[in-house]
Amino acid sequence: MKRIESVNDFVIKFANVNGTGSASANSLFAKALFRMGLPVCPKNIFPSNIQGLPTWYEVRVSEKGYLGRRGGVDIALSVNPQSMAQDIQDVEPGGYFIFDNTKPLDLRLLRDDVNIIGLPLTRICNEQYQDPRQRQLFKNVIYVGALAALLDMDFKVLTGLVADQFKGKEKLVLPNIHALEIGHQYAKENFDCPLGIRVQASNKVGDKILLDGNTALGLGAIYGGATVVAWYPITPSTSVVDAFEKYAKRVRIDPGTGRRNYAIVQAEDELSAVGMVIGASWNGARSFTATSGPGLSLMSEFLGLAYFAEIPTVLFDVQRAGPSTGMPTRTQQSDVLSAAYASHGDTKHVLLFPSTPKECFDFGALAFDLAERLQTPIILMTDLDLGMNDNMSDPLVWDDEREYDRGKVLTAEDLDNMERFGRYQDVDGDAIPYRTYPGTHPHKGAFFTRGSSRDVFATYTEKGEEYEDNMLRLMAKWETIKEHVPGPEIIACGVDTDDAVLYFGTSEESSREAVDYLAEDGIHFDAMRVKAFPFNKEVEDFIGRHQRVFVIEQNRDAQLRTLLMAEFELGPDKLKSVLCFDGTPISARNIRKQILQVVSGGNVMPLHREHSASGAGE
C-alpha cells in the first residue's frame, strides 16, 4: 500500500468529544512541534456546546512556513466513535488513521488505501487509573506520547513543556509525564516507528510566538490606553475582554491605593454595551466593546449616532458564521457589508482588517488613535479563526516613545483664546472638527450632542442646506480618513502579469500559498492584502493596473468585492470571486482549484463546497 512519506510537512487532525480535556493535550502536541522549530498552524473546530459533541483539532506542520489551511488530512487521530466514519473518510490515500482500538473498528469503515493504527487507549487507561476523570484526561496525554514515537518527536521537548505548563502545580507534572511515557512506549513496542511522516528539529520559527488573536487584541487595548470596557458575552469575542481583564489586573492596579485604572461593565445587551462606549468616549476616556455578528446587528442604531454626532467609538467584531445565529463556533468573514454600512441613512464606517495576532495587537492599539483623530467609529474586523486559534506570529512590540494621538480636543485655554467655538466647523480644511470634553470650561465650549440635524454650532436646525453641508463635510472627512488608515500590502510576483489576487484578514496565508501553487502551474499573480476600509488610493491603483482581480474571501455573497465595486464604481467583470463559507478557514488547495476553474475557461464558476461537516477535504 502507498504510504505518504514526508518530513516536517503534513496535516494531522484530532477527533475528540468536547468537554473531555482534549484541548490542552492537543495544544501540547502543537506547541512541542513549535518548540522544535517547526512552523505550525493549529485550528480548533469546535461545536456550540459545553460537553458531549464532536470537536476537531487540526494541526498543519509546514517547514516552508505556510500557515493557512492546506486542505486534506494526512493523519487522523480519532478517539470519538461518533465521528469515526467521517474521520476515516477524510484521510488522504496513503495517509494514516490512528484510533482507539479497545473496541474493534467497524469493518464497513475500513479503507484499503489508508494505514490503520490501533492504540488501545481506553484499555490502557482502565488498567492504569481508577478515577474515571483521570481515565478520560490521561487518555489524551497518552496519545500525544504515542504520536511522539510515531512521528519521531523530541520527547524532552514534551516533558519540558509539561513542566512549564504546570508551573506552580508541580504535583501534576509527574503523572502527565508518566502518561506521555506510557503512550510513547506502547507505540515503540508495537509499531515500526517512525511512520512515513515524521518530524525533525528545524530552525524555521525564529523569534515568532504562538498566540491567539483575541488575547493580542485585549493587549492592544491595554497598550492603546482603553479604560472603559463594556461588553456582552458572545462567542467568539468573549476572550478579548477576558484577556483585557487578565492583563489589567496585572498592570492597571494603582500601587498606592490598590484601586483600578479601568472599569469593565458587563452590559445587559450589545445596545447597552456600545452605548456605554459612546458615553465614555464622549467624555474623553478611551473605551471599547467586543462582539460578533448578532451583537453588531444590535449596535446598528448607536453606530449611526456615533457616525453622525462624530463620537470616537472602538468596536472589535470577531466574526463568526451567520446569518442569524448561524454557526456560532465556526469562522467567516461575513460581517463586512453590515459593518461598513451599519445603521440607517447615509452611513459608512472605517474598518480595519488584521490578519495576524501581531496585527490584532497593532491595529487594536491603533484603533483608539484613529477613533479619536477621526471622531468616528472604528470597527476592527477579525474572525473566529484568528481570534480563537493559536496563530504563529511575529512578536509584539511597543515603541516606548510613542504618544497617544488624542485628536482635536480643545482645552480651557484654547477656548479662552478663541472667538467662538463651533463643534461642527471645519477649521483646518480636513473636515475634522474640534471637540471639547464636558467640564472643561465654566462658560465656553459646552454644546449639545445629538443625532438630529444641527448647524456648525451644534444648534438644532431643520434647514436643508445646513443639513446637506454637514453631510458633505462628512463625505470630505471620508477622504481624509483614506490618508490615515493603513495602506495595503502588495506582493508583486516579479513577472509581467494582468492577473492579481486580492484578499484580507485570515485569507492571507492560504492565498499566498495558493499563489505559489499557481506559479508552479505556470500562472502568475500579483497579490494585494487590503488592511482597511475606506480603500486608499493604492488599492484603486493596484486594481487599475490589472485586467482581472480574484477577490478571495470567506463569505457567500462576495462582500468585499461588492464594497470594491461600490466604492470604485467597477463593473462586475473585472473582479472574480473566490469564496469559502462552510465555516472552516479557507484552504490553499481550495483557492487554487477555484482560480484554475476560471483561468482554464470554465465559464460557470461552481460554488465551492467542502464535503464534510468536519471541514476536511479541499
Next chain:
Amino acid sequence: MSYQIPKFRHPDLPVNELGYTKADYEGAISTLCAGCGHDSISGAIVKACHELSLEPHKIAKLSGIGCSSKSPAYFLRNSHGFNSVHGRMPSVVTGAAMANRDLLYLGISGDGDTASIGMGQFAHVVRRALNMVYIVMNNGCYGLTKGQDSATSDRGSASKKGDPNLFNSIDLCSMALQLGATFVARSFSGDKEQLVPLIKAAMTHRGFALIDVVSPCVTFNNNPGSTKSYKYVREHAEASGTIDFVPIMQEITTSYHAGTTQEVTMHDGSVIHLHKVSESPDPFDRRSAMVALEDHRADGSILTGLIYMDKNSRDLHDMLETSQRPLNELEEVDLCPGNRMLENINASLR
C-alpha cells in the same frame, strides 16, 4: 427652531455663592407646547441647581428621545448635553460616568423612553447603582409621536383620542425600589415647592436617584378621563411629607417638632429635613415604602414626595473600585505598560 436667550442681566437679580443668577442656569427657549409639564420641571431643575450653587459645567445632562428628552436643551446652557437615541440614555450615562466620576450626571427621560423601549436599560442602570439623578417626565403618553398610550398610562385612563387604555400600568417607583434604587421619589410638575427640594436631595445623594415626575401633556393627555391630567393629579396626589433642603455648612434656623421631623445628613454634608404627614411610609425602610406605594395604588391616589432613601448607599465606582482620579484624566504613564512587559509576554509564548 431654538433661540439663545438674550444675555441681559438685571442688576438686582439674586446671585448665588458662585455669583451666578438663575438665568445663568437657563438654556435655549423651549419649543414645547405652552403649558407642557416638562417646562415646569426644567424650571425646577434651574432653580435647584442655582440654589445649590452648582457649577453648570460640572453637570452633564443626557436624555433619550421624546418631548421630555428635548428638555435638556432648555436648561443649563453651560453644561454639555447629549440627546442620544430612544430609550438608551442609561447606557450612555453609564459610560460617561465611568469615564469621569467627578461630574454630576442628570438623566432626563420620558415614560415612553423609560418604561417601554428603554425598560431594559432603565432596570440595569438602577441595578448597577450608577451615581446619577434620573428624572422621568411622566405624561402617560408618547407626546412627540402624537399621544399614543404609554406603559405608565393607567388602565382605563383615556387620552384625547378617547379609547380607554386596556393594559396595566408600570409603576416606575415600585420597579426602582424592587431593583435596589437608593433614592426614590415621585412628584408633580405642578408642585414646585415639593419638586425643587427633591431634586436638590437627589443631586446630593450618592448612588442612583429616581424622581418620577407626573408631567401632564396638555396637547394629548390633559382631558377628562385621563389620570395624568393637571386636574386629576391635583385632586389625587397625596404627599408622604415635605422636605427642606439645607445646603452644606448653612446654619439651621428653623426648629421642628420632634417625632414628625427627621434630619438626614447627605454625602456631601448638606442636610435634609423630612416633615412627615403620616406614619406610613417610613422612607428609610424599603418594605414600608413598597407597601405604601401599593396601598396608594389600590385606593387610586398618587403617593408623592420622598418615598425611599438609603443613607448608606454605594455607587458603581465604589463597587468596581475604580481609581479616585477620573479615568479620562489618566495618561500614557498610567495606562501603558511599555515594551519590557511585552518582551516577557513574548517569551512566555515561545
